[in-house]
Amino acid sequence: MDHQGEDGDAGALASSARKSGTQCIHRSLGVLRLLAGSPPEGVKLTDIANALDLSHPTAHRILKALEEEGVVDRVRGSRRYTIGSEAIWLGLPAAQRFPIASIAGPALDRLCETVGDSIFLAVRSRNDSVYVDRRIGSYPIQATRLSLGARRPLGVSVAGRAMMGFLSKAKVDAILDENEGAYSKFKLSRDKVAEDLGLARERGYLLSGSLVNRERRVLSAPVLDIVGSPVAAVSIIASVHRLPAERIDRVVPQLKAAVREIGDSLIQNGRKQIAC
Numbered sequence: 540m541d542h543q544g545e546d547g548d549a550g551a552l553a554s555s556a557r558k559s560g561t562q563c564i565h566r567s568l569g570v571l572r573l574l575a576g577s578p579p580e581g582v583k584l585t586d587i588a589n590a591l592d593l594s595h596p597t598a599h600r601i602l603k604a605l606e607e608e609g610v611v612d613r614v615r616g617s618r619r620y621t622i623g624s625e626a627i628w629l630g631l632p633a634a635q636r637f638p639i640a641s642i643a644g645p646a647l648d649r650l651c652e653t654v655g656d657s658i659f660l661a662v663r664s665r666n667d668s669v670y671v672d673r674r675i676g677s678y679p680i681q682a683t684r685l686s687l688g689a690r691r692p693l694g695v696s697v698a699g700r701a702m703m704g705f706l707s708k709a710k711v712d713a714i715l716d717e718n719e720g721a722y723s724k725f726k727l728s729r730d731k732v733a734e735d736l737g738l739a740r741e742r743g744y745l746l747s748g749s750l751v752n753r754e755r756r757v758l759s760a761p762v763l764d765i766v767g768s769p770v771a772a773v774s775i776i777a778s779v780h781r782l783p784a785e786r787i788d789r790v791v792p793q794l795k796a797a798v799r800e801i802g803d804s805l806i807q808n809g810r811k812q813i814a815c
Contacts, residue, residue, distance in 0.1 A: 576690030
């Protein structure tokens with residue numbers, strides 16, 4: 540009897556099962572990330588499958604399992620899916636450990652009051668940026684399409700590029716490799732993104748036009764942690780007429796002061812948690 544052959548077959552089967560299980564976890568998290576950054580009306584199964592390059596049966600199987608666990612909901616009376624309430628409760632402990640929205644709140648309030656324009660706070664989530672807070676200024680623009688929780692592949696938004704400018708070359712290259720395919724959907728190229736990263740690192744901020752509206756400008760600066768790594772970015776979004784060159788020179792120091800304040804507050808909060 541060839542016990543060695545049997546052992547080899549068993550090992551191969553176990554390895555295949557582990558690989559399949561890991562792949563399923565990655566796919567499930569991909570579905571959750573997609574739904575977390577989607578509009579309240581939800582996303583169709585077909586669109587989920589296409590966005591994540593999944594077959595329809597695979598996407599349906601994952602959604603069904605996530606729905607049973609409560610982290611995904613099917614929108615009543617439709618074939619659309621949205622993030623479920625169970626995902627909120629699962630995320631609460633992490634939100635309490637990293638309460639960036641509440642920590643950044645006072646600085647965002649002051650910046651919005653000072654400049655009068657709309658302010659957005661984005662954080663880095665793996666290879667995406669996620670909008671987690673905003674302030675609408677006295678000169679509001681139609682920027683509400685950037686709903687809280689909206690995700691963009693890092694490098695697509697000005698905030699994302701401002702953060703990427705302060706990452707290591709190895710991390711930047713890995714993000715560019717993964718997200719390059721998404722850039723063309725937003726009329727961006729890898730070279731353009733890389734060029735902006737250099738400008739962001741050199742200046743400490745990045746100015747660019749809006750991807751949604753050519754009549755807008757976006758001014759972003761990163762929030763850095765104690766070792767100089769980007770954890771978030773603050774953006775001022777205004778009309779082109781509200782951000783001419785001469786005003787940008789006045790606004791940039793105010794933006795930089797705000798992100799420094801937020802960074803210092805995050806560091807102090809981290810020290811308090813360690814002390815406790």
